[in-house]
Amino acid sequence: MTIRFTQLALLALTAAMLTAPLATAKAAPSRDEIDAQFRQWITRDLWPAAQAGGINRTAFDKALQGVRLNFDLPDLVPPGTAPPKEQNQSQAEFSSPAAYFNEKRLQGLAATGRTLASQHAATLRRIEKTYGVPGSVLIAIWGRESGFGRAKLPYRAIDVLATKAFMSTRKPLFQQELISALHMVESGDVSAEKMMGSWAGALGQPQFMPSSYLKYAVDFDGDGTRDIWNSVPDSLASIANYLVKSGWQKGRDWGFEISIPQGVSCAQEGPDRAKPVAQWTKDGLERITGKPFPEAEAALPAMMLVPAGTHGPEFLVTPNFYVFKEYNNSDLYALFIGNLADRIAFGGSAFRAPWEPLGKMLRSDVLAMQKALVAQGYDVGKVDGLPGFKTRRSIGEWQAKNGLAPTCYPSADLKAMLR
Template structure:
């Protein structure tokens, strides 16, 4: 009896394996048809030659190990229940060990490439220490492993991912790069998401912002440090970097000044912020030229963490990666590289771990009361933070401008 059961079980496993192999083989065949019938014609309309197309897809198969794949004809997997996703204090993002290590390497590299960085700053207006900071954050100064074939990643995701239209556009852009001859298909390496080279540009960003700064006739963001750094600078410059201005200043916001004044749409001159009692936590005065310029309040953890007045350049950092924490990280890392300064002086309070579903419930309640929270996504962006602060003030509470467990049961 046991032998018959084992034999039957082995037969079932073999059958399942065979069916899976056939299914995968069928999908691979459909993938080749997709490339030949759909992508080839679109690439040709975009100026990609048949020779370039053939070289790009020679031997390319689906990469089944990538995340977020959806087999053609299948329904997308059910999204992870929001109640299972956690939101933590921003403190977890700012690893002091990581920042110190990047700053140490960054200072050495900034000195090594000083002549190039000076030339880049003269052309684009972006200080070199911020370029080095982004370089370090994105690819560990070019040392991080970027192992994937960009063409294979983008083709796989264009065929069977949760965002096929996005990756289809990026795949065509990647083929246009190959057509221009800047890189070979084998050398066009990317992350699992298709971000390429040392600056981690998507192909469309490469086409728009990558530059040849070392003068060899190719825009090589994979192997040329001058090209990589200048491409980052060109990106920031075209996104609106204001020459001569800093990214921001850590400040002290007095208790009598509401934290619910955050956001780029509530800008004042830094002198006006100063007039209502906001001062630099270092005790130094704001530079005079900065006092005349626009500044925005930023409280990424509300009253539970460091507080800032940031300039428009902070939001240019966010164009590179749309995250307050990312922009603060590269701003602080750049300061460490340039000035040897350390971490933020204000401490990140322990606000505990919350479920994103609880924050989303709070956001929906605030929306129902007429507040603009920027969408009920379970993540407290500046519109959610200031809406919480405004609600707290109207309820007779001291504004903290940040979600916590107590507020979940109150804001309904």
């Protein structure tokens, strides 16, 4: 009886231990409870940070009057919930980039862009004289970012920034952007009610974050206000100022589509492996159009770029290409802007070489390859599952070292070899 009782007692105790966490687990807070915490955060955390950033109390209270949490925004981590686990999703970068360069869309943007370039020709000439950035480049960015100012901006930026500063996966970043937005309101540039933006807090026709607005927005139409919501001159000149202050080199192109001959490795790309254009020509790189490189480029540095390795178009790019990436840190974005600008200015067309179909790779697959390469002494850049130029060229170098023809791009068969 004693043994039997002890066994039953142990079973009961074990069951109680197993179920205890379920019994004591707290339910996720309601939206009303989260909103109450949000109001406390504004007073306890945001105001001291804003005050330290130079915002006065009257402007702070006025700007945040009526501020609301937007629970429909992405990348939120409400109090009492855990951050979402990184999902091993197949992303556009890991399949053929062809979809990014949708020809119908590019043709439509180019046609509209040429019309608007003609319509705003006088303004564009003044901007180019002031900043040295071609009008076609400004029109291309304007079209890509906000559909030439026609895209709807349905969100109150203060609501978006406050929501993300309180409960996003990148709270410090958005808190600083929120304080920058408060400076905009305090200075009289725009009221909180009229500061409309995207779901990410990007503002106006150039889609500037508030910190970028403070640094780069200009009053080009002379009305005393830096209005990137309603003024085309202000919007286009602000984009030009952004590019110039990010390093734009006047008189240089952004880049050229090329062909890399057999025997020349694709593992030479990257801004840290620049050579004069004349040296690349001596190495056998040629423009895919058959035209010579401009004479003015011969002695200037340029960089190889193979965003899909040997499975897509190949490029020789100038430092201005990397200025595009300051606007949006993506090789494909920068190529899109360059190609669209060429279409607007010269009637250019799609890249000559096709984007070949690629086997879909998960981010976790690329991450595994990066770790394997790092273990063998390769510099892949940031180990994050994204195939940047250092990862691409490390793959090419590993392939050459192991007797394979370099392709400079991750694939399933390479992943198996790199284990």
